[in-house]
Amino acid sequence: MDSKQKVLMKGNEALAEAAIQAGCHHFFGYPITPQTEVAAYMAKRLPKIGGTYLQAESEVAAINMVYGAAAAGVRAMTSSSSPGISLKSEGISYMAASDLPCLIVNVQRGSPGLGGIQPSQADYWQATRAPGHGDLHILVFAPASIQEMVDMVFKAFELADTYRMPAMIFADGMLGQMMEPVVFPEKEVKQFDKFSWATCGHQGKRKHNIVNSLILQPDELERLVVERFKRYEVVKANHTECEEYLLDDAEYVIVAYGATSRIAKSAINAARDKGIKVGLIRPKTLWPYPSGVVAKAAEHAKAFMSVEMSMGQMVDDVRLAVNGKVPVYFFGHTGGIVPTPFEVLEQIEKMAGGAL
Amino acid sequence: MAVVYERPKALLDVPTHYCPGCTHGIIHKLVAQVIDELGIEGKTIGIAPVGCAVMAYDYFACDMVEAAHGRAPAIATGIKRSLPDSVVFTYQGDGDLAAIGTAETVHSATRGENITIIFVNNGIYGMTGGQMAPTTLPGMVTQTTPYGRDVSIAGFPVRVCEMLSTLSGVAYAERVAVDAVPNILKAKAAIKKAFTCQIEKKGFSIVEVLSTCPTNWGMTPVEAMQWLRDNMMPYYPLGVYVDKTEKGVRP
Amino acid sequence: MDNHVVLAGFGGQGVLFAGKIMAYAGLMEDKNVSWLPSYGPEMRGGTANCSVCLSKDPIGSPLVLAPDLLIAMNLPSYEKFIDAVAPGGIAVVDSSLVDQRTSRTDITCCYVPATTLADKKGLKGLANMILLGKALEQTKFASWDAVEQAVLKCIPPKKQHLAQPNLEAIKLGMSL
Structure with missing residues (x-):
């Protein structure tokens, strides 16, 4: 694809292409309208570049596969729509608590419950207040155009890796389904050395790493959460955009x-x-x-x-x-x-x- | 003086939290010995469950991930698909693997994921204090089956190896026990075979280990071993259920 | 001039594809463009429609509720959208499949027997392009060059032999 040229792309497909170009070669998903084109695009492209597309048995499994891939140190993502995000909330909490970066896409649809499939923004509370149980935040990006969706995917991965926290692209059925012209940025993708914390095998070069969210000592758990919230303050100070x-x-x-x-x-x-x-x-x-x-x-x-x-x-x-x-x-x-x-x-x- | 027995390197020299007489220690040791013997500690990633073995991440010397309840096979899948040359094992109990995580277990098996599951079956939820597990035997008394498991109400136990043996992705499934030395040696051989199967990319491997829970069974460790032999083994026969380690599961 | 278009018909008639060509033609002329399909169960056999916007300014809502151009390829679509057409707007209707005539006098309605014509002229399945041609002639939503380029862009490399019949169908529509 000539990245200098504007192409007309569906939001869902542009999002997937942006993720690939941002170095995400591991996608785990489960079909749900109106985001299924993200998965379909990944299924087509990733095998050709040595990546992994895997259709999980459930949203729960998909987010936990992302958890595993992120723990192993690679850029990984999953994508879903409102009811599916509820299922992923368990994994999102665990990832936030384990300081794991990843990208979660929510192409929102009408709700609550099974709801409908037309565009909606009714998951705002979920995304910003309680993407999972506990004291935690995730980065939430709200694109208003397909071009911005593409640009935000790059940014989301980079900030997720920088601050070691999950990021979300918060779209809706309209943005997912519509086509607009996009240009893919010709950007060097910043590389992150994750060997010091990832569970990728210690190769005899360091002590074993543990990716974990179980902290039974209340004072230790409090210390870690407070530390994480200090990091959130840095994010607030530097990455709030409007x-x-x-x-x-x-x-x-x-x-x-x-x-x-x-x-x-x-x-x-x-x-x-x-x-x-x-x-x-x-x-x-x-x-x-x-x-x-x-x-x-x-x-x-x-x-x-x-x-x-x-x-x-x-x-x-x-x-x-x-x-x-x-x-x-x-x-x-x-x-x-x-x-x-x-x-x-x-x-x-x-x-x-x-x-x- | 020649050293004839020592702690495997892959098992860290730290105190564990397990109850006296618990068989988790034996199973940990067997896994660690196999990791040592295969020389794979540096490329092995283990996944701890929720359950009694939740803190296994502190005991193994390889990299470790702590999973949400039942999700270990999904996490193992994510790791293995990212690092295909690593060795990935999950260590799960019966509630984790055969109740809340049944979907993850069945689907990682049917996909033929190149991972190894060490499945510890003692027929009870240990960590939460002795409630009914999916593998609790008919008539068995637990905190939540105070009159014994009534199959007309609580249904029947799940035979995991038998169930998984119907799936084409499973390269190796064996049920072993750690009630006595000969069986412990067989268990170790099975674990080693499962890891080897994974290293050779033959497909999904699982070793189900019948074990005891003296604390929640309300027995001494010795009584518990005997109870395992008298009650668990007849319901959950030991043996190899699938062995496709020669050709592997893929066409 | 800006265009706010609704294209509607049965799934399989190529309304989404025709909309895509319009959007691409706009893009070729450096306009802001958007294309928004209806999605869901109606995609699979029922009615399909899409909204297309071409504009010099950034596009607000990509959902077109009062189109200044309607292309209607079947009766349900005609019935659903004809009253929504903005006063002064244009409707291009496949009269082989729509046997009604609008009573509205504040819009221009072109009745083109596109499906019958397509069959007759050896352009089977290209009624959508005939109607698009008529719309092009009526609204001048883009230049011929832009439309030609758009057709070449929208047809996958392996199916480029289909470009010529598509262009022919558009020309036929323009000549009506």
Whole structure:
């Protein structure tokens, strides 16, 4: 593939290609709509480059295969959609607790339960609050275009390896299924020497390594968790990302991420045409969350509105950051319904007119 | 003076947490001896289960991973697929392997993963204090079968070697016991054969080791050995269930 | 000019492929483009549709709800989308499979017997391209060169012999 040329690719396939180019040659998955093209692409490509594609017996097994591959020191990933991510949560907790890097992809669909298969953002709480049991965080990237999805895959692997923690690409059925032009970055992939901690065989060159999350002494367990949280602070300080759109003079601020942010942007442009000073904060990382940017905007904005494909989940983070200074509203659809720019515009007009 | 017996190098010189009379120590030693004899410690990765052997990662000198309950074969798969020339074994109990991890066990077997499973079957959940296991015998009293395992309520025990022997990916499956020296020697030979089978990339290998749990069976170690012979062995016959170590499982 | 397009029909009629050619043609002209298919059970035999956007500006929602161009290849698709077409918009309908006529006067509706024509002209299975040609003639969503390049791009290397009939079908559509 000529990496200088723009190609039209489905989100799911672009994501898989980006992972391969980022040096991930081990993929373990299980079919589920609407992410199956990730697995299909991997199944086609990986055997040709000496990699491993394995269809696991379950999501539970798939994440544990990733656990094994990551423990062995290679870049590994799995991909699923909402119900499958619930099954993976056990493994995600273990990996976070064992300081293992990996990439998990969630191409969200309508939920709860088996739900539907249309686009959704209703796993926000799961991804940012409790991707598994216990005191832990994972990196959560929220792309809004196929190009950004590709770029974020590279970044996710690199930060996962740097901070030795799982990373997630948090997409949805729309981003997974749609095609847009992409360019693959011609980037040197940074190599990480993992021999000092990986369970790859000690070769008689060091003491045996143990990858483990069982710590029976409470004081020792606390020490390790606190240490890990210090690392999380470094991540927060250095890797929180968001886009600010027309924010400088904004009296009203929309907060939206992923597919929804594109719709919000169209609505904001239309509102600006009508003379409403509205801007957008688009978190690119959901953990860490750009609370600072939201808080700063709260100093001059009159009101905020979180727009999501959920019943209102990220709005919690907006409210925390706004800290009661100004009203925070919510608009969204759930169950697989994508909000329209027209609906969002209507809400902006209501907000600006004091009718909310 | 000639040394005729010593601790295998692959078994670290640290105190273990096992109960007095527990047979895990014997099985650990056999695995370590095999690792020593094959000279593979530097390229071996072991996976500890959840259960009594949960802390086996502190006892073996090779690299070790601690798995979630039942997931050891999936983790072993991930490691082996990443490092095909390594030697990967899981060390699992009956609850871990045949209850919560049945899917992982069956599917790693049917895929013919080049891994070795050491399956310790003592018919009871030891670490959590003696509850019914998938291999608890009919009529056997445990904390959760206080009137004896009633098969009309709790169903029947799983015979793991017999079940796995129906799968095409299994290159080697043998059931052994560690109740007495002759059987211990046979157990060691079986473990060595299983590891060799893996090194030669012949397919999935499992050694099921009938063992005792004096603490939760409520017996002395000697009584427990006798109980194993009288009750476990008739239900779980010793012997080789699959041996395709010559040709391997792949076409 | 921007285009917001819905292409709809039965699975197997090539509506997703026709949409892909439109998107690629836009890409050839350095436009922002998006292509979003319907997905799920309807992919397997039922109705299939996709949204295509071509724009000089970054694309907001890739989901087209009020298309300025509709290509409808069967009756259920026609019934589902004809009322959604934006006022002033264009609908290109395969009249071999849709026997209805719209009462809307605020849109231009082109009835092309594409399936019958394709069979007659030795272009079996290329009704989608005939309709795409008609749409191209009506909306000028891209230049001929861009469309030609797009067709060559979208047809896999091993099937390049199919490029010529596809291009022929588009030309036929344009001439109607």
